[in-house]
Amino acid sequence: MTEFIIANMAPIIFGSLVVFLLLGFPVAFSLGANGIIFGALGIWLGLFHPSFFQALPERIFGGIMNNDTLMAIPFFTFMGLILERSGMAEDLLDTIGQLFGPVRGGIAYAVIFVGAMLAATTGVVAASVISMGLISLPIMLRYGYDRRIASGVIAASGTLAQIIPPSLVLIIMADQLGKSVGDMYKGAFIPGFILTGLYLLFVVLITLFKPQWAPALPPEARTFREPNGKSGAVSLILLTLVSVAAGLAFVKFRLPAGNPLDESIVIGMLVGIGVAFALAVLNRVTKLGLLSTMAERVTFVLIPPLGLIFLVLGTIFLGIATPTEGGAMGAAGAVLMALARQRLTWTLTKQAMDSTAKLTTFVVFILVGARVFSLTFYGVDGHKWVEHLLTDLPGGQIGFLIVVNLLVFVLAFFLDFFELSFIVVPLLGPVAEKLGIDLIWFGVLLAVNMQTSFMHPPFGFALFYLRSVAPSRRYKDTHTGKLTEPVTTGQIYWGAIPFVVIQLIMVALVIAFPQLVGHDNADANTGPEVDIMQMIQDDASKTEGLAPTSPSNAPPSPAVQDDDAITRAIRDAAKN
Numbered sequence: 001m002t003e004f005i006i007a008n009m010a011p012i013i014f015g016s017l018v019v020f021l022l023l024g025f026p027v028a029f030s031l032g033a034n035g036i037i038f039g040a041l042g043i044w045l046g047l048f049h050p051s052f053f054q055a056l057p058e059r060i061f062g063g064i065m066n067n068d069t070l071m072a073i074p075f076f077t078f079m080g081l082i083l084e085r086s087g088m089a090e091d092l093l094d095t096i097g098q099l100f101g102p103v104r105g106g107i108a109y110a111v112i113f114v115g116a117m118l119a120a121t122t123g124v125v126a127a128s129v130i131s132m133g134l135i136s137l138p139i140m141l142r143y144g145y146d147r148r149i150a151s152g153v154i155a156a157s158g159t160l161a162q163i164i165p166p167s168l169v170l171i172i173m174a175d176q177l178g179k180s181v182g183d184m185y186k187g188a189f190i191p192g193f194i195l196t197g198l199y200l201l202f203v204v205l206i207t208l209f210k211p212q213w214a215p216a217l218p219p220e221a222r223t224f225r226e227p228n229g230k231s232g233a234v235s236l237i238l239l240t241l242v243s244v245a246a247g248l249a250f251v252k253f254r255l256p257a258g259n260p261l262d263e264s265i266v267i268g269m270l271v272g273i274g275v276a277f278a279l280a281v282l283n284r285v286t287k288l289g290l291l292s293t294m295a296e297r298v299t300f301v302l303i304p305p306l307g308l309i310f311l312v313l314g315t316i317f318l319g320i321a322t323p324t325e326g327g328a329m330g331a332a333g334a335v336l337m338a339l340a341r342q343r344l345t346w347t348l349t350k351q352a353m354d355s356t357a358k359l360t361t362f363v364v365f366i367l368v369g370a371r372v373f374s375l376t377f378y379g380v381d382g383h384k385w386v387e388h389l390l391t392d393l394p395g396g397q398i399g400f401l402i403v404v405n406l407l408v409f410v411l412a413f414f415l416d417f418f419e420l421s422f423i424v425v426p427l428l429g430p431v432a433e434k435l436g437i438d439l440i441w442f443g444v445l446l447a448v449n450m451q452t453s454f455m456h457p458p459f460g461f462a463l464f465y466l467r468s469v470a471p472s473r474r475y476k477d478t479h480t481g482k483l484t485e486p487v488t489t490g491q492i493y494w495g496a497i498p499f500v501v502i503q504l505i506m507v508a509l510v511i512a513f514p515q516l517v518g519h520d521n522a523d524a525n526t527g528p529e530v531d532i533m534q535m536i537q538d539d540a541s542k543t544e545g546l547a548p549t550s551p552s553n554a555p556p557s558p559a560v561q562d563d564d565a566i567t568r569a570i571r572d573a574a575k576n
Contacts, residue, residue, distance in 0.1 A: 002045065005041075005045065006045055006047065009038070009042065009047070009380040009382075010377065010380050010381060010382035010384075010385040010386075011385060012038075013034060013038045013373075013376065013377055013380070013382060014377070014382065014386075016034055016037075016038070017030060017031065017034045017373070017423070020033065020034060021414065021415065021419075022414070027366055027369065027415070027418075027419045027422075027423075028365040028366045028368065028369035029369065030369070031366070031369030031370050031372060031373040031422070031423070032368065032369035032372040032373065034373055034376075035369070035372035035373040035374070035375060035376045035377070036053075036372060036376075038376050038380075039052060039053060039375070039376040039379075042376065042379070042380065047379075047380065048379065052379070053375075055375060056371070056372060056375060059371045059375060060368055060371055060372075064364065064367050064368060064371065067175065068322070068324055069171065069174070069175050069181060069322075069323065069324065070171070070175065070363070070364075070367075071324040071327070072166075072171050072181065072322075072323040072324045072326070072327040073168055073171055073172075073327075073359070073360055073363060074327075074356050074357075074359075074360045075324065075327025075328050075330065075331045076166050076168065076171075076327045076330060076331075077124060077168070077355070077356045077359050077360070078331045078334070078352055078353070078356045079121060079312075079327065079330040079331040079333070079334040080118070080121040080124060080127065080334075081124075081127060081351075081352040081355055081356060082331070082334040082335060082338055082344075082348070082349075082352050083121045083305060083308075083334045083337065083338070084118060084121065084127055084128075084131055085348050085351060085352060086334075086337070086338040086341060086343040086344060086348065087341070087343050088121075088305055089114060089118055089131045089132070089135060090135050091301045092113075092114045092117060092301060092302065092305075093110055093111070093114050093132070093135050093136055095224075095297055095298055095301045095302065096109075096110040096113050096114060096298075096302075097110040097136075097139070097217070098217075098222060098223065098224045098294070098297075099224075099233075099236070099294065099298060101216065101217035101221065101222045102216055102217065102222065102231070103216055104207040104211055104214055104215060104216045105203045105204070105206060105207040105214035105216075106216055106217060107136065107139060107140050107143070107145065107214075107217070108140070108145070108149065108150075108153045108203045108206075108214050109200060109203060110136070111132055111136050111140075111153050111154055111157050112153060112156075112157045112196060112199050112200055112203070114132065114136075114157070115128060115132060115154075115156075115157025115158055115160050116157065116160050116164060116192075116196045117305060117306070117309070118131065118132070118157075118158075118161070119157075119158075119160035119161035119162075119163075119164040119167070119192075120164050120165065120166065120309045120313075121305060121308075121309060121334075124161060124168065124359065125158050125159055125161045125162065125454055125461065125462055125465070126158075126461070126465050127355075128157070128158035128160075128161050129154065129155055129158030129159075129462045129465040129466055130465050130466075130468070130469055132154045132157060132158060133154055133465070133466045133469040133470060134469050136150075136154060137150060137151075137154060137466075137469070137470060137487070138471075138477070141471075141477075141484055141487070142477055142479060142480060142484070143215060143217060143218065143221065144212075144215050145213065145214055145215070146210075146212075146213035146214070147487050147488075147491040147495070148491050148492075148494045148495035149203075149206060149213050149214055149495060150487075150495070151466060151470070151487060151491055151492040151495035151496070152494075152495030152496050152497075152498060152499050153199070153203065153495075153499075154466060155454070155455060155460070155462040155463055155465075155466050155492070155495070155496055155499070156199055156455065156462075156496070156499035156502075157199065158454070158462050158465070159451045159454045159455060159462055159499075159503075160192065160195065160196060162417060162447060162448075162450060162451045162454070163188050163191060163192045163195060163444075163447055163448055163451060164188070164192035164196075165185035165188055165189060165192070165313055165316075166185065166312065166313065166316075166323070166326070166327070166330070167185075167188065167447070169417045169418075169421060169447050169450060170184045170185060170188055170443070170444075170447060171184075171323060172363070172418065172421045172422070173421060173425065173443040173444075173446065173447055174443065176421055176422070176425040176426050176429065177425065177429045177439045177440075177442070177443050178429075178439070179439055179440055179443065181316070181322075181323040182316045182317060182319070182322075182323065183440050184440060184443055184444070185313065185316060185317065185323075186260070186263075186317060186518060187440045187441065187443070187444045187517040187518060188444045188447060188517070189265070189518070190261075190516050190517070190518055191444060191448060191506065191509075191510060191516055191517060194506065194509070194516065195448070195502070195503070195506050198502050198505065198506065199499070199502065202498060202499070202502060224293055224294050224297060225293075226292055226293060226294075230292075231292075231294060232292025232293055232294035232295060233292075233294060234292075235290075235291050235292035235294070235295040236292065236294055236295040236298055239276055239279065239280075239291060239295050239299070240276075242275065242276075242279070243272040243273065243275050243276040244272055246271055246272055246275040247268035247269060247270075247271045247272030247275075248268060250267070250268060250271040251264050251267065251268040251271075255267065260317075260518070261518060263314075263317045263318060266310050266313055266314045266317055267314060269306070269310050270307070270310045270311065270314055273303050273306050273307055273310070274307070276299055276303060277299060277300075277303040277304075277307070279291070279299075280295070280296055280299035280300060280303075283296065284296065304337055305337070308330060308333045308334065308337065309330075311329075311333070312326045312327070312329060312330040312333075313326070315329065362418070363418060366418055366419065366422050367422060369422075370422040370423065370426070374426060382427075383427065383430060386427045386428075386431065387430065387431050387434065390403065390404070390428075390431045391431060391434065391435065396435070397435050397436070397437060400431070400432070400435055400437075401437075401445075401511060404428055404432075404446075405445070405449050405507060405511075407424070408420060408424065408446060408449045408450065409449060409452055409456075409504075411424065412449070412450060412452050412453030412456070413453075413456065413459050414459060415453065416453050416454070416461055417447075417450040417451075417453055417454075420446075420450055420453065421450075425443075425446065428442075428446075429442070438514075438517075440517065441510075441514055441517040444510065444517045445507065445510050445511065445517075448503065448506050448507050448510055449503075449507050451503050452500055452503050452504070455496045455499055455500045455503065456496065456497075456500045457493040457496060457497070458493065460496060462496075463492050463493065463496055466492055467489060467492060470486075470487040470492065471484070471486045471487055472486050472487075473486050474486055
């Protein structure tokens with residue numbers, strides 16, 4: 001029995017972790033407990049020296065507490081929460097809803113656009129889904145939207161926070177893969193826009209084939225009107241054309257030829273929205289009456305958060321600021337915007353700080369548990385077991401990608417993206433690199449796939465977030481006074497399925513067209529390289545006696561059979 005455990009320690013450790021997770025234990029506890037339990041078992045079996053765990057402090061404090069990249073998480077979270085809780089989401093939905101009101105499915109379009117903007121600010125799925133559920137769901141039910149469509153649109157638009165920069169999952173993905181956060185943001189830029197477009201296309205198809213499921217707003221609900229009764233959309237269209245022309249002209253005549261597409265898009269948008277905002281301010285100050293009420297409203301509501309988003313992303317893309325510095329600038333900008341709108345209160349600030357602290361603590365504790373687990377798992381050559389398991393698959397890269405995406409899709413039924421990032425990605429990244437797969441592209445692909453963790457029934461987190469704010473019993477509408485039927489859990493689940501299919505289509509598109517993930521290959525390795533195997537080796541060299549001290553009659557362990565850099569370092573440390 002002892003010989004069997006020694007020879008199969010790596011799969012036993014991984015299997016025990018899966019059992020712990022399925023039993024419902026917290027992820028951080030499951031990771032840390034498995035690392036400590038099997039580390040102690042390894043010491044008892046003679047695989048490790050008792051001083052094995054002396055490497056833990058260096059791994060935790062050196063790899064986590066001193067990691068500047070992870071500081072971007074609380075900054076971006078605080079930025080998004082301040083903007084969301086200061087009423088930005090409500091103003092955006094009201095304005096864009098009025099803009100698309102005369103169009104079938106107009107509120108659904110507004111939800112997707114606002115969801116994309118919240119994704120680019122909060123980076124937190126829960127905040128986006130709950131906000132949109134509280135604001136938009138009653139409106140959609142009031143005007144006769146199908147409950148499945150309404151639920152699916154709200155939940156799916158919230159998951160855009162997974163892929164649209166500055167996404168938290170992309171920060172973690174970059175850290176786990178040892179790549180630059182800026183490169184990861186660049187890679188996810190175009191896929192994020194395409195996925196948003198696919199959501200919009202789905203709503204278009206619904207309005208064509210099932211128009212009664214997504215009706216237009218009735219005339220009495222359209223409040224933004226000119227004195228002559230017109231909507232003012234023509235003025236907004238002209239302002240948009242002028243802004244787009246200004247952005248394109250700047251990109252063509254002021255930027256150097258061959259400038260990266262994503263950087264050109266960000267700079268062009270910054271110039272365009274700047275021109276639009278300046279024209280709106282000039283019109284209001286001078287009272288020329290060149291712009292309609294709708295055009296002014298859209299400009300003053302939409303431009304400030306867009307400007308902040310693209311300013312933050314632009315500084316990161318251009319290399320002017322690190323993600324941490326960009327996040328700090330975004331947080332300061334969000335506070336200033338809330339102050340300018342006279343909506344920043346001490347209560348709101350405390351709520352945002354409390355939510356930020358909880359999320360950051362959650363991430364850090366999972367990462368600490370992952371460090372404890374990886375020390376033991378890599379110490380028994382678990383990474384080699386995973387590598388041999390996946391590299392021997394038929395089909396080469398394609399076979400590997402199919403198996404990995406199926407694995408992530410299945411695990412997403414039970415784990416959220418934080419847990420998947422800390423458990424699965426460190427094991428898959430080295431194998432992907434050995435197979436010649438670009439890690440930026442691989443990280444974006446996994447991020448798109450991880451979106452399904454929020455959407456697929458019955459364990460989708462976004463569905464539970466929506467369930468918590470959706471009406472569960474019949475209620476009286478405050479505007480019409482009519483009794484409105486509740487939204488059932490089954491309707492929420494059925495509404496999510498089409499969007500899960502769309503997300504899987506996006507996964508297929510990224511695999512079929514890898515050029516969608518654009519980044520500068522020459523600078524792909526300029527980020528901080530986090531080589532876990534090297535960290536293990538460094539830990540071993542700092543710790544005396546980490547080599548196996550198994551008795552002479554014990555069978556050789558897998559770690560001894562393969563004379564790699566790690567085992568050599570371990571044996572050298574033991575000799576000293």
